[in-house]
Amino acid sequence: MTLQRRSFLHSGAALAAAIGAPALAAAWPSRPLKIIIPFAPGGTSDTIARLIAKPLGDLLSATIVIENKTGANGIIGAQATAQATDEHTLLLTDMSSLAISPLVTKDMPYKQSDIKGVTMLAYSPHLLVAHPALAASNIRELVALSKTRAMNVSSAGSGSANHLGVVDIALSTGLKWQHVPFRGGSAALADTAAGNTQLCLNGMLATLPLVQGGRLKVIGVSKRTRTALLPNAPTIADQGVKDFESGTYQGVVVPATMPKAISERLAAALIQVIRSPEMRARLTEAGAEVMTSTPQETSEFLVRENKRWASVIQRAGTQLEGNA
Numbered sequence: 001m002t003l004q005r006r007s008f009l010h011s012g013a014a015l016a017a018a019i020g021a022p023a024l025a026a027a028w029p030s031r032p033l034k035i036i037i038p039f040a041p042g043g044t045s046d047t048i049a050r051l052i053a054k055p056l057g058d059l060l061s062a063t064i065v066i067e068n069k070t071g072a073n074g075i076i077g078a079q080a081t082a083q084a085t086d087e088h089t090l091l092l093t094d095m096s097s098l099a100i101s102p103l104v105t106k107d108m109p110y111k112q113s114d115i116k117g118v119t120m121l122a123y124s125p126h127l128l129v130a131h132p133a134l135a136a137s138n139i140r141e142l143v144a145l146s147k148t149r150a151m152n153v154s155s156a157g158s159g160s161a162n163h164l165g166v167v168d169i170a171l172s173t174g175l176k177w178q179h180v181p182f183r184g185g186s187a188a189l190a191d192t193a194a195g196n197t198q199l200c201l202n203g204m205l206a207t208l209p210l211v212q213g214g215r216l217k218v219i220g221v222s223k224r225t226r227t228a229l230l231p232n233a234p235t236i237a238d239q240g241v242k243d244f245e246s247g248t249y250q251g252v253v254v255p256a257t258m259p260k261a262i263s264e265r266l267a268a269a270l271i272q273v274i275r276s277p278e279m280r281a282r283l284t285e286a287g288a289e290v291m292t293s294t295p296q297e298t299s300e301f302l303v304r305e306n307k308r309w310a311s312v313i314q315r316a317g318t319q320l321e322g323n324a
Helices: 003-026 044-060 072-082 095-104 139-146 161-173 185-193 204-212 260-274 277-285 295-316
Strands: 033-037 064-068 089-094 115-130 152-155 178-181 199-203 217-221 247-255
Touching: 003 260, 033 044, 033 072, 044 064, 044 089, 044 115, 044 204, 044 247, 044 260, 044 277, 072 089, 072 095, 072 115, 072 247, 089 095, 089 115, 095 161, 095 247, 095 295, 115 161, 115 185, 115 204, 115 260, 115 295, 139 161, 139 217, 152 161, 152 185, 161 178, 161 199, 161 247, 161 295, 178 185, 185 199, 185 204, 199 204, 199 247, 204 217, 204 247, 247 260, 247 295, 260 295
Parallel strands: 033 064, 033 089, 152 178, 152 199
Antiparallel strands: 089 247, 115 199, 115 217, 115 247
């Protein structure tokens, strides 16, 4: 075959792909769209998914199905997404935990290259909360108390951003603690509210109602500045953990095999829904902020978070599950 002939065929294939892409996206979705939440109902990811499900379905003229596929700190749900081939499956999750999983899991059932970013959706700071009966109201008192009694800390799962946030705090303050992991933040919060564990670090969106209801009290906020919804709650950074900032960064990823035209249409729809005045207002009232990004920026965020938490894990050594 001549060079000219090959060039013509390649150009023709590229042109066909360019013409076909809009038609492919326009015909999508052609069946119910499944949003996988890798944590239990009631957590931040689940709450946001249920907030956006109806407006997203209306915008795309599609039925939205939410499936809570829990276990292994979100890995089971992420694996199901990575291996999906129907072009109608997406994962809505805590992006920090997604980035951390390869750092703390020996045999990952999927590769990070099996998924790709679509967009970020929202950010809410973590709240370090305690059972109201705990005789400590700030980190200094907490550290002192931890040296005289057991301090069990619940989290959304081993290797979650919530878990490693506590590790970071303990390394900086000398807090004595023991980790108690759960399958999602809602279960962790319920355990601390019941008094079975003493502390929990969790996203504000899911935690604030329990604080407002008097079932939990705030020790610190993980933003660098105080939050307007809890003006009297000090930041963790102001209590001796220099430059500490963490939170639950909610975003969406899809299988890497999903055609670009489809993932871009999905991204545009998600961004339109989450940026609506009604959605902004509802998230703000709950202590979250709208946060959107391009697919490339979303994937780059995963890389940055992986590097950040790798440093914490390295510093922690054998103390990842506590030091009590």
